[in-house]
Structures are given as C-alpha cells and as structure tokens.
Amino acid sequence: MTALREAGLRPMQARDAVKVWMQAYHQDGLDGQAALSRVPPVQALRLAPLLLDDTTLVAVEEVVAEDHTRRLLWQTADKLVIESVVIPADNGQRVTLCVSSQVGCGRRCAFCETGRLGLVRNLGVDEIVAQFRQANALWSRVRGSMPAISNVVFMGMGEPMDNLDNVVDAIAVLTHDWTYGLSARKISVSTVGVAQKFAEFFARCPANLALSLNAPDDARRSQLMPVNQRVPIADLKAALLAHLPRGRSVLVEYVLFAGLNDAPADADLLRAWLEGLPARLNLIPANPGPDPLLRSPSSEVVWTFQKRLLDAGVRVMVRYPHGRDVGGACGQLAGAHRQKRGHVEEAHV
Ligand code: SF4
Numbered sequence: 474m475t476a477l478r479e480a481g482l483r484p485m486q487a488r489d490a491v492k493v494w495m496q497a498y499h500q501d502g503l504d505g506q507a508a509l510s511r512v513p514p515v516q517a518l519r520l521a522p523l524l525l526d527d528t529t530l531v532a533v534e535e536v537v538a539e540d541h542t543r544r545l546l547w548q549t550a551d552k553l554v555i556e557s558v559v560i561p562a563d564n565g566q567r568v569t570l571c572v573s574s575q576v577g578c579g580r581r582c583a584f585c586e587t588g589r590l591g592l593v594r595n596l597g598v599d600e601i602v603a604q605f606r607q608a609n610a611l612w613s614r615v616r617g618s619m620p621a622i623s624n625v626v627f628m629g630m631g632e633p634m635d636n637l638d639n640v641v642d643a644i645a646v647l648t649h650d651w652t653y654g655l656s657a658r659k660i661s662v663s664t665v666g667v668a669q670k671f672a673e674f675f676a677r678c679p680a681n682l683a684l685s686l687n688a689p690d691d692a693r694r695s696q697l698m699p700v701n702q703r704v705p706i707a708d709l710k711a712a713l714l715a716h717l718p719r720g721r722s723v724l725v726e727y728v729l730f731a732g733l734n735d736a737p738a739d740a741d742l743l744r745a746w747l748e749g750l751p752a753r754l755n756l757i758p759a760n761p762g763p764d765p766l767l768r769s770p771s772s773e774v775v776w777t778f779q780k781r782l783l784d785a786g787v788r789v790m791v792r793y794p795h796g797r798d799v800g801g802a803c804g805q806l807a808g809a810h811r812q813k814r815g816h817v818e819e820a821h822v
Pocket residue numbers: 577578579580581582585586587588589629630631632665821822
C-alpha cells in the first residue's frame with residue numbers, strides 16, 4: 474500500500490484497491506490479471522506493476538498415497554524444486570498443509586534428505602504463500618466430503634528460523650482477513666532449536682513453535698543434529714523457559730530410532746528434560762531416510778516408550794508419519810524427482 478500511495482493514490486483508495494485484489498486473488502482463486510479487473514481502472518493501473526506473479530510456482534508432480542496424503546512438487550521461477558504435502562488427518566476431519574521455507578537446508582540433520590543438499594536459498598514470502606494458494610486450489614477440486622485446509626506446518630524443506638523474516642511475513646498474509654483468514658493457533662513452525670531466534674519469533678509471530686528434539690542427551694543429539702554442538706539441550710530448555718510467552722506451550726517432537734533413542738532409560742531422561750516446561754510431546758516412529766541405520770522401532774517398543782512417559786504424567790501422543798507409501802518424509806519426493814533428472818539435490822523430514 475505504501476507503493477500505491479507513493480504512486481499517487483489516497484490512503485483509502487490504496488487500501489480498497491489492495492483489499493479487492495487480494496480477496497479476488499486469494500479467496501476467489503482468480504489469476505492476477507483477472508483479479509485486477511475487479512479493481513477500479515485508476516487504481517488498477519497503479520496496482521498492476523506490483524502484482525504477485527502467477528508463475529511463482531509451477532506444479533511439476535503430484536503423488537497420492539493410500540491414506541490420501543498428497544505430495545506436491547513445485548518448480549520455482551529459477552528452476553529449483555520444492556515440496557509441499559497435503560495431509561488429511563483424524564480420519565479426514567482435519568487437513569494440514571506442510572510447506573517448505575527454503576530450497577535445501579544448511580542444518581544437515583543426519584536423518585534428513587534435505588540436509589544432504591545444503592542450503593540453496595531462502596524462499597520468498599510469495600513462494601511460501603503460493604504453496605498454500607495452489608495447494609488450496611488443488612485440494613478444493615479433489616477433496617470431496619473432506620474439509621478445506623485449515624492447518625499449516627512449516628516442516629517441509631528448510632529451517633524456518635533461518636528465513637524468519639519471510640516466514641513471519643508469509644504467516645501474516647495467510648492469517649489476514651483479506652486472504653485465507655487462517656487461525657495463527659493452527660499454524661506451527663518447526664525448528665531444530667535455533668535458540669537465539671526464539672525471542673524474536675515469539676515477539677513477532679503468534680503461531681505455535683514446535684521443537685524437533687529427537688534425543689534425550691547431548692551426545693546423541695549432536696550425532697543426529699549438528700545444531701546441538703552450539704546449543705546443548707540444557708541451553709535449549711533455558712531459552713524456551715526464558716522466551717515462551719505466558720500461557721503458551723511448545724510442541725516437542727521426538728523421532729524414535731530403533732536402538733538409538735528408544736530405551737526405557739531414554740524415556741526417563743526425556744521426562745526429566747521436559748520437567749517444568751509447558752510442553753506437549755509427540756513421538757514419531759522414524760521414516761526411512763538417507764542413513765540406513767536410522768530405522769523405526771517396533772510398535773511394541775513405541776508403545777512401551779509412550780506408556781512409561783504417560784505413567785510419569787507427560788502429555789504424549791504417538792504420531793505416525795502420513796504418506797509412507799509415497800516417501801513419508803517431507804522432501805523425499807523432491808529428492809527423487811531431482812535424481813530422475815540427474816540433479817544432485819536431495820530434500821526434510
Ligand atoms: S530436519 Fe529440517 S533443519 Fe534438519 S536438515 Fe532437514 S530440513 Fe534442515
């Protein structure tokens with residue numbers, strides 16, 4: 474709107490032009506030019522050069538799993554490949570979109586395809602919002618009796634805290650009344666624990682924070698997640714306690730790897746780490762990733778681990794990854810696609 478005002482429109486004219494265009498583009502799904510036809514001609518003339526580009530993302534591939542999970546592959550304007558996943562959950566009662574925040578990732582977690590690629594570049598606000606816009610349009614054509622997409626998780630390719638400005642701005646767009654009006658409480662930003670960004674995240678963004686913990690001590694966490702060498706788990710907990718706003722809780726995600734972090738003693742260490750932290754815990758049996766030694770435990774081991782935590786009073790659920798038959802880990806489709814084309818890129822769990 475500032476640019477429109479600088480182009481000579483009065484503040485109310487600028488506001489109305491943007492509102493009409495955004496509603497037509499995001500809510501009614503018109504393309505940029507068609508949406509412009511709803512704006513009065515004088516304002517449209519000024520607005521046209523500022524429009525989002527409809528070719529921000531081009532759909533490249535779609536794979537549908539038995540459980541109706543849809544893995545969507547997009548090509549960016551500079552011919553890079555990113556991925557989003559539409560995930561119907563709770564017997565189709567709730568639908569979540571997993572989005573990417575970066576092309577590649579610089580965090581190099583051992584269990585993650587994206588980590589092997591390294592960071593290529595951050596995604597722009599337009600590219601993050603476009604994942605929702607296009608997935609939403611696609612889902613509305615095929616969803617049948619299932620509900621519209623209501624939840625968003627930043628768990629695709631990339632570490633959101635490493636692209637915080639664009640992630641925060643994209644969430645502001647997705648939650649705006651003129652676009653999709655999503656509830657910020659239904660948006661989760663998942664991080665490996667970039668503790669120095671926690672204060673800024675909570676100050677600027679009302680969305681939920683999810684922490685990918687995955688090990689109950691520093692030795693094993695550092696082996697899985699290099700970020701731990703800089704921020705050990707005691708410091709991570711201290712940072713959460715220092716910055717988590719009053720009344721908010723953090724979702725802690727713990728991927729279970731057979732023989733690595735799934736022993737009863739590990740459940741006890743995890744319970745001790747969680748003590749005093751306003752947190753909910755999700756246990757996630759591992760999906761096959763790039764390291765053949767990192768595999769899911771048996772259902773019995775998962776249940777024993779969960780029960781030990783439940784008995785100790787921890788709020789804990791087991792979440793099985795969706796879309797396992799089409800490469801359950803977010804980012805794996807993108808990796809497979811690039812391999813087919815002879816590229817070396819890989820892709821996020
Ligand atoms: S798990 Fe997330 S932070 Fe770690 S390498 Fe993969 S994309 Fe990056």
